[in-house]
Amino acid sequence: MAKAHGKTPNMLIDKLNWRYATKKMDPAKSVPQDKVERILEAINLAPTSSGVQPFEVFVVTNPEVKAKLREASYGQAQLTDSSHVIVFAAWDNYTVERIDAVIARTHAERGTPLETLNAYYDGLKAMLLPRDAEVNFGHAARQAYIALGVALTAAAFEEVDATPMEGFDPAKVDEILGLQALGLRSVTLMPLGYRAAEGDWLLGAKKVRKPMSELVTEIA
Amino acid sequence: MAKAHGKTPNMLIDKLNWRYATKKMDPAKSVPQDKVERILEAINLAPTSSGVQPFEVFVVTNPEVKAKLREASYGQAQLTDSSHVIVFAAWDNYTVERIDAVIARTHAERGTPLETLNAYYDGLKAMLLPRDAEVNFGHAARQAYIALGVALTAAAFEEVDATPMEGFDPAKVDEILGLQALGLRSVTLMPLGYRAAEGDWLLGAKKVRKPMSELVTEIA
Numbered sequence: 001m002a003k004a005h006g007k008t009p010n011m012l013i014d015k016l017n018w019r020y021a022t023k024k025m026d027p028a029k030s031v032p033q034d035k036v037e038r039i040l041e042a043i044n045l046a047p048t049s050s051g052v053q054p055f056e057v058f059v060v061t062n063p064e065v066k067a068k069l070r071e072a073s074y075g076q077a078q079l080t081d082s083s084h085v086i087v088f089a090a091w092d093n094y095t096v097e098r099i100d101a102v103i104a105r106t107h108a109e110r111g112t113p114l115e116t117l118n119a120y121y122d123g124l125k126a127m128l129l130p131r132d133a134e135v136n137f138g139h140a141a142r143q144a145y146i147a148l149g150v151a152l153t154a155a156a157f158e159e160v161d162a163t164p165m166e167g168f169d170p171a172k173v174d175e176i177l178g179l180q181a182l183g184l185r186s187v188t189l190m191p192l193g194y195r196a197a198e199g200d201w202l203l204g205a206k207k208v209r210k211p212m213s214e215l216v217t218e219i220a
Numbered sequence: 221m222a223k224a225h226g227k228t229p230n231m232l233i234d235k236l237n238w239r240y241a242t243k244k245m246d247p248a249k250s251v252p253q254d255k256v257e258r259i260l261e262a263i264n265l266a267p268t269s270s271g272v273q274p275f276e277v278f279v280v281t282n283p284e285v286k287a288k289l290r291e292a293s294y295g296q297a298q299l300t301d302s303s304h305v306i307v308f309a310a311w312d313n314y315t316v317e318r319i320d321a322v323i324a325r326t327h328a329e330r331g332t333p334l335e336t337l338n339a340y341y342d343g344l345k346a347m348l349l350p351r352d353a354e355v356n357f358g359h360a361a362r363q364a365y366i367a368l369g370v371a372l373t374a375a376a377f378e379e380v381d382a383t384p385m386e387g388f389d390p391a392k393v394d395e396i397l398g399l400q401a402l403g404l405r406s407v408t409l410m411p412l413g414y415r416a417a418e419g420d421w422l423l424g425a426k427k428v429r430k431p432m433s434e435l436v437t438e439i440a
Contacts, residue, residue: 010258012377016265016370038230040436044429045236046369047384053430060439109428138358142365142407146384149266149369150236157232164267164366177439187362208329209264210273216260219280219397 012157017207019156022078022163024200025193030083035158036192039086042154046147050124052102054094054140055147056184058087058177065176072172073189078163082191087177088148089184090140093133099125141187148188155192165189232377237427239376242298242383244420245413250303255378256412259306262374266367270344272322274314274360275367276404278307278397285396292392293409298383302411307397308368309404310360313353319345361407368408375412385409 036059043057060066061084069087070079079085091098103117128136148164155162166188173179173186195203209215256279263277280286281304289307290299299305311318323337348356368384375382386408393399393406415423429435 012374013258013261013265016262019267021267038233040432041233042236042373044432044435045233045427047239047241047372049386051428053435056435056437058437058439062439065439105430106428110426142362145362145365146369146372149366149371150373151369152267152366153262153370153373154232166269206330207265208271208326210325212260212264215264215273215276217276217278219278219282219285 012153015156015159016153018159019152019162020202020205020207022161022191022193022195022200023202024196024198025078025081025161025163025191026196027081027193029194031160031192031194035160036084038158039151039154039160039192043086043147043151046150048143048146049139050102050121051106052094052099052124053143054091054098055144055187056089056182057147058089060085060087060177068176069168069173069189072176073165073168076165076167078165078191078193079189081196082163082193084192086151086190086192087173087186088144088188088190089174089177089179089182090137090144090187092137092140092180092183092185094125094128094131094136094140095183096125096129099128137185141185144187148190151190155190160192161195163191165191232373235376235379236373238379239372239382240422240425240427242381242411242413242415242420243422244416244418245298245301245381245383245411246416247301247413249414251380251412251414255380256304258378259371259374259380259412263306263367263371266370268363268366269359270322270341271326272314272319272344273363274311274318275364275407276309276402277367278309280305280307280397288396289388289393289409292396293385293388296385296387298385298411298413299409301416302383302413304412306371306410306412307393307406308364308408308410309394309397309399309402310357310364310407312357312360312400312403312405314345314348314351314356314360315403316345316349319348357405361405364407368410371410375410380412381415383411385411 066080170186286300323341390406
């Protein structure tokens with residue numbers, strides 16, 4: 001695996017090396033709408049378990065709401081210095097209605113017979129619906145995290161800075177956005193913006209990662 | 221958000237549209253080593269909570285081990301038809317030793333004073349270490365899912381097919397790979413290979429996704 005140590009030139013790898021968890025964004029700079037739209041499109045293209053897409057995203061540009069989100073996030077300045085705050089909110093549970101909507105959409109878009117779809121999704125319902133809500137929320141949250149990984153890559157590809165954040169009070173964020181009434185729970189925040197030339201202690205710091213030998217075990 | 225409906229030409233979006241959860245891979249085709257290495261490098265570059273990287277990956281090319289993984293995955297043929305099976309395995313818990321290794325690495329790589337690092341990571345330890353192992357495993361698993369999202373995007377960028385899989389018996393996979401002794405638990409599988417020209421019912425099927433209006437809520 002000697003060649004896996006960052007020695008292979010590649011556009012995507014370069015972008016992933018360029019990105020970092022931006023600590024200070026430039027409040028004077030706004031991410032262009034077409035870039036935001038491509039990042040959102042990438043989120044929608046992220047694969048999810050059985051194609052269910054058990055999450056929604058909120059794009060917050062309203063200054064007052066961003067200020068409230070900042071309060072709910074221990075005052076982290078990226079919430080207000082970024083131009084767009086993306087909130088990933090996972091389903092609080094799986095329900096018949098939510099899975100039926102997936103069946104209806106697949107039938108309408110792909111023309112798969114309902115009989116075939118029901119044969120598959122009945123099995124899925126039998127697995128998911130009896131489970132504890134917390135287990136199902138945990139599963140839905142993981143799917144949102146796949147989309148977060150895709151979104152962070154897409155942002156880097158657009159040379160847009162993004163900070164993945166778990167350091168916030170989910171109950172407060174849920175309240176600010178009225179998520180409970182929608183059957184959603186906030187799982188991660190992703191401010192989008194542009195790194196400030198000054199004032200970011202992490203800008204220019206060496207990226208620290210495991211040696212590949214500690215990350216990867218080959219079973220050949 | 222009218223422009224977000226897949227109308228913006230973009231290389232990464234094109235690749236994400238090209239990818240799909242490949243159901244039938246061509247057993248005669250093997251993913252070149254340099255592509256596998258770049259996908260692994262992308263996994264290592266994925267951001268994680270506090271930079272802890274609480275997971276490892278196993279790259280299985282051994283035919284007998286792949287056959288066992290297939291048995292543990294309800295016989296899904298991608299496990300043996302793919303050339304490489306990537307297993308994402310998350311830490312079963314956070315420990316002092318594991319976090320201290322992150323501190324040591326950051327100190328060695330970035331030169332941050334141990335005093336500064338300890339001030340931050342002592343707080344992290346105080347939060348993580350008293351928590352239930354299952355909660356910590358759930359958190360570690362989410363970080364692995366960020367890396368899964370990055371990895372799926374990187375595979376698509378390389379035009380390598382990948383199938384994200386949760387349909388397996390984690391206890392059996394853990395046993396096959398001896399994960400318990402390593403303090404790891406399997407969370408997702410990602411076979412890498414090339415789609416078979418024939419025999420894949422999903423190949424060529426329209427990609428079904430939520431309308432952007434159902435995924436995204438703008439708070440402007």
